Amino acid sequence: MEIQKSFQEKNDQGKFYVVPTPIGNLEDITYRAIHILKTVDLIAAEDTRQTQKLLNHFSITTPLLSYHDHNKELKGEQLIGKMLSGQSIAIVSDAGMPVISDPGYELVRQCTEENIDIVVLPGANAALCALVGSGLPSDQFYFYGFLPRKKSKIQETLEELKKQRATLLFYESPHRIKETVKQIQTIFGDDRSIVLARELTKKYEEFVRGTVKEVSDWLRSTDSVIKGEYCIVVEGSQKVEKDNAWWEDMSVSEHVDYYVNVKKLSSKDAIKQTAKDRTVPKREVYAIYHKT
Incomplete structure (x- = not known):
């Protein structure tokens, strides 16, 4: 067990800062991010050439x-040794x-093992x-990131996600x-809502919404040149799955009897609940139950 006190000074070691940078519009960087990048001893960058442009813009000279x-x-x-x-x-x-879909997890993990804040x-x-x-609904969402490159693996992954009820997020x-959208159509069908977002925070930011x-x-008909990394947002499954339902091995009459004998419902309420479980008309359950 470990308890981290993030802002309690440790004189014998440094700290590890995870600093997000703008995804397009440089004005989205925070004052705090600039301050940290200016005051740390070293910046570890995915692509030093790309990061150097950002540092030059904000007059940051950190190595x-x-x-x-x-x-x-x-x-x-x-890096662990330096910290x-x-x-x-x-x-x-x-x-x-x-x-998040970028390097750094292993370094964060190493820091936790060494008790580096x-x-x-x-x-x-x-x-x-x-x-x-x-x-699309944002109360629950499932972030996947980039889908596999092989077609068979994409299909396998989408089949696994097909029943996910949370909104799905992908990068592409x-x-x-x-x-990729064609494969989503093949596995998920035509009618799910989907949104493509590109060039986010930039001059040519675009959202494409539809089924x-x-x-x-x-996508197949557009003549415009497709540029920029995409975020794909897909509506979660709206189907009520009955697979592996607890009552699936029961007859209709046994199902009703369970509610009467175990849950102590009246026969009227038991029939109503059974019909709801099975998504069938109440009169159908009534007829079967009273016929036996």
């Missing part, structure tokens, strides 16, 4: 170190919140912007968006 999926084991050990020796380090991705700053995230602007690249069929047809 950069490359940290990405291909060097995370070696660089992770180096244990007293240096504070910030991690940034190319855009948005690090760790992890301070996460709030900030921009493309998936949440897309969800809030989609018009522009050159794969048409095929899966409408949006799929639009």
Whole structure:
């Protein structure tokens, strides 16, 4: 067990800051993010060339170190060593919140194992912007990120998500968006609501809302050049699944008797509840029950 006191100073080691960066509009960076990036000893960046543009814009001169999926084991050990020796380090991705479909999870995990304080700053995230602007339910949502690249794996994954009742969130690249929406149509059907969001926070921000069929047809017919990474927001399943229902091995009469004998309902209420469970007319249950 560990209890982290994020802002209690530890004289013998530094802190690890997770700093989100703008997803398009540079004005979305926070004063706090700029302050942290200016005052830490080192910034670990997914792409140092991309991050350097951001640092130059805000006159930040903190040294950069490359940290990405291909060097995370070696660089992770180096960064942990620096923090244990007293240096504070910030991690940034190319855009948005690090760790979310971007490098950083392993480094966060290593920090927890070494009892290094992890301070996460709030900030921009493309998936949440897309969800809030989609018009689809936001009380429950399931973030998946990028779907697999192989067609068979995409179909397998979508089949697993088909019955998910929460709103679904995906990321997708522009050159794969048409095929991905086509696969969503194949597995989920034509009628689910879907929203495509692209160029979020930028001048050409765009939301495309409609049914899966409408949006799929639009993608295939549009002559415009598809640019920018997409966020896909898909309505969750609205079907009431009866698979593995607790009463499925009971006859209709046994089902009614359960409510009468176990739940102590009147026969009228038991018939009504049985009909509701089975999504059949009450008169049908009544006829079967009173015929036996």
